[in-house]
Amino acid sequence: MRLLLGILLAAAGPEAPAPAPPPPLPDPSVLVVVLPGAPDLSGRAAALGPAVTQRVVHLRPGVPVALADVLRPNRAEDQGRAIVEARAQVLEGIAAFENLELDLARETLEEAVEGLVAHLPELDPAGRLALAQGLFAYASSVLFEGQTVAADQLFSALATVEPGFQPEPGRYPSNVVERFEELQGRTAGRATGGLDVYTDPPGAEVYVDGGLRGYAPLTVPDLSEGAHAVTVRHPAFEPAGRLAVVEADENMLVDLALKAVDASALWRALTPQLLGDLAALNQALKPLRVDRVALLVLEEGASDPVARGVWWHRGKAEQIAPTPLPEADESAANVLAQAIVATEAPPLVVAPSPVPDEVADDVPLTARWWFWAALGTVVVAAGVSTAVVATRGGEDGPPRNTAIFGF
Structure with missing residues (x-):
């Protein structure tokens, strides 16, 4: 199976070069x-x-x-590589299920599904299809082991994330397909509960079933009973994805330590x-x-x-x-x-005040209040100037220190 993973990764493209500056x-x-x-x-x-x-x-x-x-700065390239690896793991897990290697299928598909859920908000249609296929095969593996409740929880997650998903005809036993289709038909009437999401470090973005709900620590209410895809991401840590089970009238704890x-x-x-x-x-x-x-x-x-x-x-x-x-x-x-x-x-x-009405163009000069104020200033200034000049005195003028005021 590991050989198959290597082949799929090679088919996805050449090995990525070292990160550029x-x-x-x-x-x-x-x-x-x-x-x-x-x-x-x-x-x-x-x-x-x-x-x-x-x-x-x-x-x-x-x-x-x-x-x-x-x-x-290279997170987009890192994300692309992680999605390619997770999609390849889905195919590996499906192959293990078809060979009835149920333990290997369950472990591989659990890791692949969580890897895709970690990037659920950015998955393209091919990535979302891979997630849906992985969820269905994961639920089928669990169901084959007799864990019906856990299988139904996984089927409910699939019905929430990809409501229109239909398994490939002839690939899975008919009783498995029928069980999934029955659960699909009654998703709307399920009881509701909530999730209390904590992250280390706190402050990570919290997405539930692909939609942003807020920042941890966070309570997400009104979620239907069953499993839900929880994505958390922090600017400086590896994003993480989990399938969190919601029970009716309960707030279930999700506590994630993010990888540095x-x-x-x-x-x-x-x-x-x-x-x-x-x-x-x-x-x-x-x-x-x-x-x-x-x-x-x-x-x-x-x-x-x-x-x-x-x-x-x-x-x-x-x-x-x-x-x-x-x-x-x-x-x-x-x-x-x-x-x-x-x-x-x-x-x-300070911006200049609006021009007063009395200085509009059609108002005569003598009707403007500042005209007479300015004229008075000029008259007083002229009188003071005359007085100052007169006090200087001279040979032909009045005696020194004699003030003459002109009117």
């Missing part, structure tokens, strides 16, 4: 990173970072960049302690290759959370004033973007 980022690139000051703020901090980045570039020139692209990659060290170097140490801040941010970085910490405030941080630009940093954030994430992102941009705003210039 990361491409240059657009200039000026802009990134906002929000760190949680407490574990229960991890989800909100993760959600604010991308939203504030987008709003900052609406307020000042710049090109937004995603933290995942900065930390893992090379980029994880760059992420872990971003800590709240950097805000008071410019040398350490430069050391942590320069490897990101981003032109401007706002590094903020979200902390509990007296009533609302408060964000504080720095706006860094190639070795220089400006303090961002502590900013209380409203409850709604969209409003909070706007407030925070304005606070960031305010650190580099020029001095305020």
Whole structure:
């Protein structure tokens, strides 16, 4: 079977070359990173970072960049290779099932399905078909071992992820196909429960059956009874996929420790302690290759959370004033973007007031209030000038220090 996997991978294309150096980022690139000051703020901090980045570039020139692209510039290539490997494992697992090597089939298909679920949001039609085929063969293997409840849970996951899937005619026993079709027909009426999703580190994106639900830690309610495809991803860690079983009227726990990659060290170097140490801040941010970085910490405030941080630009940093954030994430992102941009705003210039009605073109000069004010100023100035000249005196003039006022 391992030989078959090697053949399939070779057929998918030549072995990938060594990763190329990361491409240059657009200039000026802009990134906002929000760190949680407490574990229960991890989800909100993760959600604010991308939203504030987008709003900052609406307020000042710049090109937004995603933290995942900065930390893992070759992640698209890594993802492509992982999907190819998982699709090949599906075929290997199906072959093992057809040979009645049920243990090997179950283990291989479980790994393949989780590998595809880890990338479910980006799967193309061929990838989704491979996932559906893998789920069906996985459920069939479990059913052949007499585990009917587990098989039905897997069939329910398949009916949710790919509602229109039909197994290949003649490939599976008719009783297996009939059981799946019966379950497909009653998915809408199933009882509901939920999932409590935690990740290590916290703040990972959580997808259920391919749709983004939020950021961990997260409770996902109103899920139908049975298995569901859970995808979690963090900018600096390997994505993960699991089939999580939901039971009626219960919240089931999903707790995933994400696998570290090379980029994880760059992420872990971003800590709240950097805000008071410019040398350490430069050391942590320069490897990101981003032109401007706002590094903020979200902390509990007296009533609302408060964000504080720095706006860094190639070795220089400006303090961002502590900013209380409203409850709604969209409003909070706007407030925070304005606070960031305010650190580099020029001095305020008051716009001129509208021209008063009395200075309109059709108003006579003598009807304008400022005409007489200006004329009075000229008269007084002329009188003062006369007085000053007269006090100078001279050989043919009046005695010195004699003031003459003209009217």
